[in-house]
Amino acid sequence: MxxxxxxxxxxxxxxxxxxxxxxxxxxxxxxxxxxxxxxxxxxxxxxxxxxxEPPATPTDEQRAWVTRFAPRLHMVPREFFPLKDIVAIVHPEKPIIAYHLFWEDDFGFPSDNDPCDHEVVWIEFDRATQRVTKVTTYWHGRQVSTDDAVADANSHSGRAWIGVEWGFHGSIPWRAIGQVPAVDEVLRSHWKKAHDVMKTLPRDPLARGWPTEFSGDFAAFTTYTVPFDPRPMLRERGLVYVSRWANATINRYCLRYNFSAKTEWPGPTAP
Known part of the structure; x- marks a missing residue:
């Protein structure tokens, strides 16, 4: 070792x-x-x-929160990589849930030794009113949130709309496109990479069977019309814990394969 x-x-x-x-x-x-x-x-x-500081088994109330606030995922047609696993981590003190999404892989990184693409959606809520107060996503090293995402979640019984970027799986809050420059810049860069660049590079042997390009235009790349409900997988896998240490809990309690450690909590809610 x-x-x-x-x-x-x-x-x-x-x-x-x-x-x-x-x-x-x-x-x-x-x-x-x-x-x-x-x-x-x-x-x-x-x-x-x-x-x-061992993770705790969630109470019935906490499990109800996890189901109630589970995001509504929306993918681009012909998304190649399925959702492989989902883990929900409830903060032990603050009203926030981290939904850790593990996609089968990342179009841009077939040889990075991570057999998944790890993304995160954080939902903050008011315990008394059971209304969402903030929706934040991990976006390629940044944190992204919009006020519109909160309004949309509360108009859908607390379930936030999240767009899933084709192939790269960055999580996009409602109305972030056109409002958040970092989202627009990365989306345009990734579309160019998927549409024009990747097919010109030597083929990685570990990418066998993968698509060689995204053939559609940028509008198609940013059209999220395929809904995916993660709640059945959450119930089936049962990977729900209460802990401030998300990466440690995922590593020791949840997944038998490696993943890239990501930000555990957004902004001031960090441990």
């Missing part, structure tokens, strides 16, 4: 009580190791973190 010595030193020292050795520091070290594909070190640190 390969081990980065400073990660191991941190893991051993975590019981000494110094500020730099808090659970958040262990989580950061685990995610850094995870990002470097040092999975032995990452998993050991994740395990240490969850030994100190």
């Amino acid at each position: 390969k081990c980065a010595p400073w990660f191991l030193a941190l893991a051993v020292a975590c019981t000494s009580g110094h500020a730099a050795e808090t659970p958040a520091a262990i989580a950061a070290a685990a995610q850094a190791a995870h990002g470097k594909r040092d999975l032995g070190t990452a998993s050991a640190l994740y395990q240490q973190l969850l030994t100190a």
Whole structure:
């Protein structure tokens, strides 16, 4: 097993009580190791973190929240990669649920050693009124939210509309296209890559059987007309936990395959 010595030193020292050795520091070290594909070190640190703060089984009320606020996913016709798994993580203190979506793979990265494409949708809500207060998505290293997404969710019994980008699977809140420049820029770049560039490159052997291009125009690339309800998969898999440490919980309790560690909570709701 390969081990980065400073990660191991941190893991051993975590019981000494110094500020730099808090659970958040262990989580950061685990995610850094995870990002470097040092999975032995990452998993050991994740395990240490969850030994100190184990995830809880959700209450009936929390399970009801997960179902009530599950997003309405909408895909582009001819999306090639199916949804492989879904994990819901309920924050133990704050009214927010993270829906972690694991697509079969990413059109742009057949050889990245991640056998899935990990995306996240966060739903914040008011416990008293059971109304959504914020919809945030992970968007290629950024966080995206719109006020229109909140209004749309509350007009659909708390279930937010989420567009799923063809092949790359970035999660798009309602009305983000045309309102959020970062969404428009990445969509245009990814459409050009999928429509014009990828087919001109040498074929990756691990992409066998995959489409070689997105043949439609940009309007087709941004037309999300195929609905997908994730609730049956949520109920079937039962991967619902209460924890502030989403990546650790997914690594040690949920998935038997590697995934890319992503932002755990948006903005000020971070642990």
